[in-house]
Structure formats: structure tokens, C-alpha cells
Amino acid sequence: MPVPRVDIEAKSVSKQFGATPIFEDVSFRLVRGEAAALVGANGTGKSTLLRCMMGLVPVSSGQVTLLGHDTVKARQAELRTLRARIGMVSQKHNLVPRLSVLSNVLHGLLGRHAGPRHWSHSLAPEASRHAAMAALDKVGLAHLAMRRADRLSGGQQQRVAIARAIVGQPEILIADEPTASLDPAAGEDVMELFFQLAREDTVTVVFISHNIEHALRYGDRVLGLADGRLQLDATAASLKAPDLRGLYD
């Protein structure tokens, strides 16, 4: 049987901002196609851990390997190339409000192609436009491609953000509370869609969630930060909601 490829690995990672320790000695590994929910109370350092994994903020100590690259040692150019293989969805969709939906999705190809021509919907090369339209079709919004992004509902905007994250066919998807600004029904839709797309393409996923049900339903694994340590690393199947509630005490 082929050995599954490790896409994300943290080895004894610690982070402090100035003299303030955020977390220490965090180790975990995720193989291709695995989805991990990262949970923990406000301020425990979940976003910081994700940013450390991406090489967006430096770790204080430890080792991070992303798609086979050491992001602690990597130079900026190597990190940029690496990030082009990763899609991100954040709490707030961060769309450019005045631009069309299609232009916003084309932004997801920025790491791959240089120059503004590539993200103007009228000037982008045919192949990029085609990829962006295909991504919009997957999130059910192809018919709104030419609408200004700020004319969409919050749920629709988050779907555009998902299209932007998947347009470059990423190997890893990172989502930082993707449903935080949505009502419960829109939040469910967005989670369903996000994981349907991730599973279709066997993408490795790390998502932050404050929703215990979501963590258990959509995660294969649950990673829990509390008191500056990774206190939980277990399969979702082995956990029940009260096991996670303990992290918030």
C-alpha cells in the first residue's frame, strides 16, 4: 500500500510575541486528503499557528514542513511559490468590493501569474478566465460573474471567496472560521460546499472553528489548543462533544 504523503508537519513549534508566550511544543502531521479542525478558546493562538505554518509569521522555535518544504528556512521567493499551492478562506471574505465577482476569483491566481493583466476580468488570458468561471460554477455563482462583489449577500460573498481559494487547484486549503460572519443556514451551506470541493480533489484541509459540531462533522482529526499547548490531537470518530468542551473551561 502506498505511504500517504505528509502535507503539513509541525515539530515542536513554539511561538511568542515579544515576551508573551502564545504556545509551545506543538507537534502534529497531516497527510494528503486529511481534514483537521483546529479548536480552542479565543486567543489561544489558532490563527497564529496557521500563520506560522504558512510562513506568514516566524516561529520562535521548532520546525514546519509544508508540502515537503521547510517554511522556517525558506526564502521569500520559495514561500511565495509554496503559497500559490495553498488556498485560503478567512472569517471575512476579503473581496475587493468594487471589482466584479470574476475579477475577485482571478485574484486567486495571483501567486501563479504576475501582473494586473491577469486579474482584470477583461484582460486576463482566456485560460485564467476559463478557470475562474469553472470555479464560480462549482460554487453555483457563474451567473453572477459580472456583478460587483459588494452587491452580493454575505453567504454569496463567502462562496466567491471559496471560488478564489480553489481556482488555482490548491493542494492544501486553510480556512480561518469561514462561517463566522454568516447566519446558521448560510454557514451550513458554506461548510458543506467547502468540504464537498475539498474532498472531490483530495485536498488537505485545516480549518479553525468555534463550532464543536462542525469540528466533529467535517474534521477527520481534531487539534485542540489550550493553555499554550496542543492538548488534543485525536480522530473525530473517537471524540464526543464534551471532550472538546473541556478545552474551553
Ligand SMILES: Nc1ncnc2c1ncn2[C@@H]1O[C@H](COP(=O)(O)OP(=O)(O)OP(=O)(O)O)[C@@H](O)[C@H]1O
Ligand atoms: N502580531 C501580533 N503581535 C502581538 N500579539 C499578537 C499578534 N498576533 C496575535 N497576537 C496575540 O496572540 C494571541 C493569540 O491570537 P490568535 O489570533 O492567534 O488567537 P486565536 O486562537 O486565533 O483567537 P480567536 O479565536 O479569538 O480568533 C492573542 O493574545 C493575540 O493578541
